[in-house]
Amino acid sequence: MTADGAGAIRGAGLRVTGSRVAVLEALRALPHASADDVHRAVVARTPQASRQSVYNALGDFVDAGLVRRIEPAGSPMLFEIRVDDNHHHLVCRLCGAVADVDCLTGDAPCLAPADAHGFVVDTAEIVFWGLCPDCAASSTEERTS
Incomplete structure (x- = not known):
């Protein structure tokens, strides 16, 4: 998803970074993932990625409409890329x-x-x-x- 991810990020008016692309790739592999799940997946691929950069990317993606946040009662926030x-x-x-x-x-x-x-x-x-x-x-x- 690297090329597609970069295009989606750019298309949403956001700056393309390796961390942001890694976050989108993680969400493609892990639908309905918590921020911690996404962070673990990103760090496995990009060890230098910080928890804060993943949280920031998720927030930016939600604001830009690239990612949807769901909040089932009693559960952590979950993120998915099915937003259409x-x-x-x-x-x-x-x-x-x-x-x-x-x-x-x-x-x-x-x-x-x-x-x-x-x-x-x-x-x-x-x-x-x-x-x-x-x-x-x-x-x-x-x-x-």
């Missing part, structure tokens, strides 16, 4: 696994509130909570043992 639509997420209550769910119905923002209270709604964030297949299977095994 208004999708939702499934989160496992046990292991924290996250999966994308396409929009429920209609066009973005997918759902309209019964009363918007004068707000101009442009995004709907929905998180479905439950158990991922692995945790559900483990849970079933524990109940039958």
Whole structure:
């Protein structure tokens, strides 16, 4: 993603740096990654990258619309590069696994509130909570043992 990453960064009006490109590459490999996950991946490739440079890049990318930040309750902030639509997420209550769910119905923002209270709604964030297949299977095994 080096060339594509540099182009995306440049296209967002940001300066291209090795650290920023490494952050985008990490997010491509680790969808729904925490900042610490991204930092570990970046340091594995670029040992001199600081935690602060990764955090700064993530913040810059969110501000520029290159990256989406999601904040499931009780979990660290997560970052993803899927920003071209208004999708939702499934989160496992046990292991924290996250999966994308396409929009429920209609066009973005997918759902309209019964009363918007004068707000101009442009995004709907929905998180479905439950158990991922692995945790559900483990849970079933524990109940039958």
